[in-house]
Amino acid sequence: xxxxxxxxxxxxxxxxxxxxxxxxxxxxxxxxxxxxxxxxxxxxxxxxxxxxxxxxxxxxxxxxxxxxxxxxxxxxxxxxxxxxxxxxxxxxxxxxxxxxxxxxxxxxxxxxxxxxxxxxxxxxxxxxxxxxxxxxxxxxxxxxxxxxxxxxxxxxxxxxxxxxxxxxxxxxxxxxxxxxxxxxxxxxxxxxxxxxxxxxxxxxxxxxxxxxxxxxxxxxxxxxx
Numbered sequence: 001x002x003x004x005x006x007x008x009x010x011x012x013x014x015x016x017x018x019x020x021x022x023x024x025x026x027x028x029x030x031x032x033x034x035x036x037x038x039x040x041x042x043x044x045x046x047x048x049x050x051x052x053x054x055x056x057x058x059x060x061x062x063x064x065x066x067x068x069x070x071x072x073x074x075x076x077x078x079x080x081x082x083x084x085x086x087x088x089x090x091x092x093x094x095x096x097x098x099x100x101x102x103x104x105x106x107x108x109x110x111x112x113x114x115x116x117x118x119x120x121x122x123x124x125x126x127x128x129x130x131x132x133x134x135x136x137x138x139x140x141x142x143x144x145x146x147x148x149x150x151x152x153x154x155x156x157x158x159x160x161x162x163x164x165x166x167x168x169x170x171x172x173x174x175x176x177x178x179x180x181x182x183x184x185x186x187x188x189x190x191x192x193x194x195x196x197x198x199x200x201x202x203x204x205x206x207x208x209x210x211x212x213x214x215x216x217x218x219x220x221x222x223x224x225x
Contacts, residue, residue: 003072003095003120006037007143007178007200012221013074014213015040015182015204016062017053018154027213028062032069034214035221039066040182040202041094042154045079048103049152056085056092063093072096076124076182076202078151079103083110090117098122098145098180101133111140122180126151127159131169143200144173148193149183155205158184163192170197187223194224 014031016024016039028039041059046052059073066073072095079085082099083106089097097114101123104110114121124145125133134144146166149156162181169179180200181193190201203220210216 001037001070004142006072007096007120009037010194010199010224011038011201012036012207012217012224013038013040013180013200013202014207014217015042015154015202016058016208017042018204018208020208024058024062025065027208028065030214031207031217032066032071034217036217037069037071038074038096038200039071040204041073041075042204043075043077043079043089044152048080048100049078051152056088059089059092059094067093074098074122076122076145077103078124083113086110086113086117086119090114090119094119096120096122096142098124098143100124100126100151101129102126108137108140111137115140124151124182125169127162127165131165131172134169135172138173138177141177143178143180144169145180145182145202146193146198147183148181148185148189151183155209156183158186158189162189163196166193166196166198185220187220190220190223 120142148162182202
């Protein structure tokens, strides 16, 4: 299935932010074997958010494994001036690149640049950013990510008013643009945002910190069906 078709499905996206990097290939393989078809890569630069995480080299390392399983690599760039790095992530094997609305004054340009590099383009908005921020960009986005925690750290608790924000965002976007949620997503929280219009669910610690990542993935996938 092509990436543009895949993101119209209901998907749980395991985030390798919470993976054991000594066993990265093994853990990615486990969730792919369990049915995952999108692997989420959280990229942080120590500027837009305090932590520093991973870059294109990790995307390149898992590219063949994910693509051979029929999956896509979804890169969320929590970095300042993401337009400067889009080409490197596209070259490394990203299928979808999401940038933060707050990270550059050139949001429209950056989203167009992502598409020009052959990737799907995503726009992320922080908990403190109004849903209307996406209204002028509907023509250049393939999905919108509604952060349900503050970006930068895994394992944060789900922000309780997030379902209301997803509902507001759905009104802004209309019915055709997929809404992704990321942060505190679990069996308990996913149904609430699903009811308001979310269809793509990013989960890191809920999957990779569980004793059995594959079983945790399947449990969350069942919760959104």
